[in-house]
Amino acid sequence: MERLRTRWIIFLGLAAVVVISYTMNLPFKTSASPATEKAYKYIETLPESSVVIISFDHEASSLPEIQPIALAMLRHVFRKNLRVIGLSLFAEGTAIGYEMLNRTAGECNRNYGRDYVFLGFKPQYISAILGLGESIRRVFPEDYPGNKTDTLAIMRNIDTYDSVRMVISIADGDRTMQWIEYAGARYNQKVMAGLTAAMITSYDPYLSSGQLFAVVGGLRGAAEYELLYGRRAAGNRGMLAQSGAHAYVIALIIIGNIIFFRSRRRKREG
Amino acid sequence: MRTKIPLLVCLVFGIMMFGQYFSAHPIAKAVYNNILEWWQIIFAFTLLVGVASFARNSLRNISQRKEPIHRSIALAGLLVMPVLALIGGTKTGSPFLWSFQNMLAPMQSTVFSLLAFFVASASYRGFRARTIPATILLVTALIVLIGRIPLAELISQSFPKITFWVQDYPSMAARRAILIGIGLGSMTTALRVILGIERTYLRGE
Amino acid sequence: MEIGTIIAGILTLAIYSFLYRDNPVYKAAESWLIGLSIGYALVVFWQSTIIDILIVPLFSEWRIILIIPLVLGLMMFSRFSSKTSWLSRIPIALMIGTGAGVAIPAMLYARTLKQMSASIMPLISENGTPNIEALVVLIGLLSTLAYFYFSREHKGVIGNAAKLGTYFLMIFFGATFGYTVMSRMSTFIGRVDFLLTDFLHLIK
Numbered sequence: 001m002e003r004l005r006t007r008w009i010i011f012l013g014l015a016a017v018v019v020i021s022y023t024m025n026l027p028f029k030t031s032a033s034p035a036t037e038k039a040y041k042y043i044e045t046l047p048e049s050s051v052v053i054i055s056f057d058h059e060a061s062s063l064p065e066i067q068p069i070a071l072a073m074l075r076h077v078f079r080k081n082l083r084v085i086g087l088s089l090f091a092e093g094t095a096i097g098y099e100m101l102n103r104t105a106g107e108c109n110r111n112y113g114r115d116y117v118f119l120g121f122k123p124q125y126i127s128a129i130l131g132l133g134e135s136i137r138r139v140f141p142e143d144y145p146g147n148k149t150d151t152l153a154i155m156r157n158i159d160t161y162d163s164v165r166m167v168i169s170i171a172d173g174d175r176t177m178q179w180i181e182y183a184g185a186r187y188n189q190k191v192m193a194g195l196t197a198a199m200i201t202s203y204d205p206y207l208s209s210g211q212l213f214a215v216v217g218g219l220r221g222a223a224e225y226e227l228l229y230g231r232r233a234a235g236n237r238g239m240l241a242q243s244g245a246h247a248y249v250i251a252l253i254i255i256g257n258i259i260f261f262r263s264r265r266r267k268r269e270g
Numbered sequence: 271m272r273t274k275i276p277l278l279v280c281l282v283f284g285i286m287m288f289g290q291y292f293s294a295h296p297i298a299k300a301v302y303n304n305i306l307e308w309w310q311i312i313f314a315f316t317l318l319v320g321v322a323s324f325a326r327n328s329l330r331n332i333s334q335r336k337e338p339i340h341r342s343i344a345l346a347g348l349l350v351m352p353v354l355a356l357i358g359g360t361k362t363g364s365p366f367l368w369s370f371q372n373m374l375a376p377m378q379s380t381v382f383s384l385l386a387f388f389v390a391s392a393s394y395r396g397f398r399a400r401t402i403p404a405t406i407l408l409v410t411a412l413i414v415l416i417g418r419i420p421l422a423e424l425i426s427q428s429f430p431k432i433t434f435w436v437q438d439y440p441s442m443a444a445r446r447a448i449l450i451g452i453g454l455g456s457m458t459t460a461l462r463v464i465l466g467i468e469r470t471y472l473r474g475e
Numbered sequence: 476m477e478i479g480t481i482i483a484g485i486l487t488l489a490i491y492s493f494l495y496r497d498n499p500v501y502k503a504a505e506s507w508l509i510g511l512s513i514g515y516a517l518v519v520f521w522q523s524t525i526i527d528i529l530i531v532p533l534f535s536e537w538r539i540i541l542i543i544p545l546v547l548g549l550m551m552f553s554r555f556s557s558k559t560s561w562l563s564r565i566p567i568a569l570m571i572g573t574g575a576g577v578a579i580p581a582m583l584y585a586r587t588l589k590q591m592s593a594s595i596m597p598l599i600s601e602n603g604t605p606n607i608e609a610l611v612v613l614i615g616l617l618s619t620l621a622y623f624y625f626s627r628e629h630k631g632v633i634g635n636a637a638k639l640g641t642y643f644l645m646i647f648f649g650a651t652f653g654y655t656v657m658s659r660m661s662t663f664i665g666r667v668d669f670l671l672t673d674f675l676h677l678i679k
Contacts (some may be wrong), residue, residue: 004677006394007391008495009388010390010391010394011387011391011494012384013390014387014390014663018660018663018664018667019667021672022664022667022668022671022678023677023678025678029420030420030423031423031427031430032436034431040409042573053433059378060370060374060375060378060379061378061379061381061382061662062379062382062658063375063378063379063665064379064661064662064663064664064665064666064668064669065384065658065661065662065665067284067665071429079305091515091519091520092370092374092375092378092515092516094519095360095367095370095371095375095515096375098362098367099362099367099371102362120523120527121519121523121547122310122523122528123310123313123314123317123520123523123524123525124309124310124313124579125569125578126574127306127307127309127310127313127573128310128410130306130426130577131306131307131310133304134299134302134303135303138303138307139528140527141527141531141532142527142531143529144360144361145361145641170594178584181581181582181584181585181586182581184579184585185580185581185584185585185589186291186580187583191454196658196661197418197654197657197658197661198651198654198655198657198658198659199658200437200654201437201441201442201445201650201651201654202436202445202648202651203350204437204441204442204446205442205445205446205449205590205593208438208442208446208593209589209590209592209593210593211585213314213591217660218654218657218658218662219655219657219664220418220419220657222601233666234665234668237668238664238665238668239419239420240420240659241660241664242419242657242660242661242664243419243420243421245386245656245660245663245664246415246418246419246657246660247419247421249389249390249393249415249653249656249660250412250416252390252393252394253393253394253397253408253411255394256393256394256395256397256398257397257398257399257408260398264565272561272564273564275564275565276564276565276567276568277568277571279565279568279569280568280570280571280572282572283568283569283572283573283576284572284573284575284576285576286576287572287573287575287576287577288575288576288577288579288580288597289576291577291580302541304548306573307528307541307544308543308544308547309567309569309570309573309574310524310528311524311525311528311529311541311544311545311547311548312544312547312548312551312566312569312570313524313570314520314521314524314525314529314548315525315548315549315551315552315566316570317516317517317520318520318525318548318551318552319552319554320513320549321513321516321517322552322555323484323554323555324513326555326645332669337615338503339503340502340503340506341484341506342588343503343506343510344506344507344509344510344513345510346507346510347506347507347508347509347510347511347512347513347514348510348511348513348514348515348517349510349514350510350511351511351514351515351517351518352517352518352521353516353537355518355522360518360519360522366518368479369511369515369668370511370515370528371479372479372480372482372483373482373483373486373507373511374508374512374515376483376486376487376669377486377487377490377504377507377511378508378512379662379665379666380486380487380490380491380666381490381505381508382659382662383659383662383663383665383666384490384491384493384494384660385662386659386660386662386663387494387519387663389655389656389659389660393656402642403641403642404645405647406489406642406645406646406649407645407646407648407652408649409649410645410646410648410650410653411618411649411650411652411656412652412653413585413649413650413653414530414649414652414653414654414657415653415656415657417627418654418657422596436609436646436650437650438648439611439615440611440615440643440646441606441643441646441649441650441651442612442615442645442646443594443611443612443615443616443619443643444533444550444615444616444619444640444643444647445616445647446590446593446594446612446615446616446619447615447617447619447620447622447623447640447643448619448623448647449586450586450587450590450616450620451585451620451623453582453583453585453586453587453590454582454587456578456582456586456649457578457579457582457583457587459575460479460575460576460578460579460582461575461579463571463572463575464572464575464576471567471568471571472564472568
């Protein structure tokens, strides 16, 4: 019963800290990490009409964290007049990616079929990634709404990675690794990632070796990107709550260890 | 026969897909593209088998009165999505997408967010500096937790610098070693599978 | 408020009821989630693969060669009968063999050679000062690899290197834990945003 009570106190404490700090809505000026800045600068310097592939390689479970990253990057890409080929290597990413792409394209008055396209989902991600290197049209004969890929203006003269400047993988797992290991290794395709924070340390070696060009990581990464982009949105909004939650967890760790050491000392003395 | 044919198939396709990496010949490319397509199609059928298996098990459990209500709810959910897709398609504004956005996605992200509470509880209960390795783990976790919040930057710019240094060098080195180990292990296992030494995939029917 | 938002809010609270304890409301929501997930995947897989790259090319464009994956795919259903279940090994063997074949060069290049070459950096800088970071990476890499080397007993030099490798691994796990906490909290913050803004309209 004591353990249950302690558990509920911890849960209620976390909920209270996050709700109160989120409600306060104080704007935060964060400095961008080198990786986020690199991602932003690269997109910023791409010539107009450059083609980028944005792959929504995540599940709905990570949506609250991934969506701010995806929206910030999509808005930037459309503002720079880049052409976007959207696709998904995760079944759930299909609906999410389609909605986000249409939403941000609508904000920037972009035309479907000419400025952007959403090709949809293909299973067996390794096969899809390798297949795109040979022929995008063969892997995706139709786009998600059902149009023949051949008939879309954006797909004219684009059929392999040769015409694509960058693949941006928005992921919550190891799909980005497959982009690096198959598209990057075999076809020399540049790969950038928008990742959940939990995956950041897993990709550090690829970032260090240059196989992964840049990373925008977690809600903090989204806040940094929004700062660089100049539009405060969900990422920035959540920073005070994030700080509060972190402080809460740090306090729990410290308190837990103090109690542990005191009881250990008491046992030794007793 | 029942083992030899699958082993032969595995050997042939494994060698073909490995060999085509080194050939730009049009025939090799054609074979490569076709096999990639077949891979996707067969993979899709495995999902269909999984769905059929789930439906069969659910119906069996319902008839045997093992959690019949929950099984029925799950089965109903399984049927709802294809029916909605058949009626209204899968495009913007369709009932299918509406169900995804207002039921599936919120529930999935909520289930995942439960982990925040359990992580907090685990931090209090289990995160103890009992030994030197445990202390190193704890200190590093604290460095990252402090260094990645904006409040820390307001106190001192050193906090994020220390965090990035730890992340970019010692932490990255360990992860790199793990990656290299996994890479070597994956290659070995792939070779063993192709040569028929590793046959675990043939079991479990 | 839209009906969709109300339903999303109720289902969210139903899932959060698990924090109090396991209960029938949570179980019902969980079962509904499982069913919807499978149904959603079925639709997406069917449309994107079975229809788009099998049925349409086979029956509209007469790509006869696609009969092969069709037959192999149907063989997967042989798993439901104990007499014919061995047939499902063939398409599985095709997938496994194909995956293994493409994996070898990818793993060799991307995970092994490229990572090793990235670790070889000058230990002395141009101005003669030691490159501490390069030294840390090299020592960390070698000691962690020593930890995972189980062909020899961890004694003597290898033992000490493995012990040092343990410490580097703890640094990695600690950093990963810190980022994992950050990630989970972000997901919770997102749900709080939905509940307070869209569902309860308590904040704008």
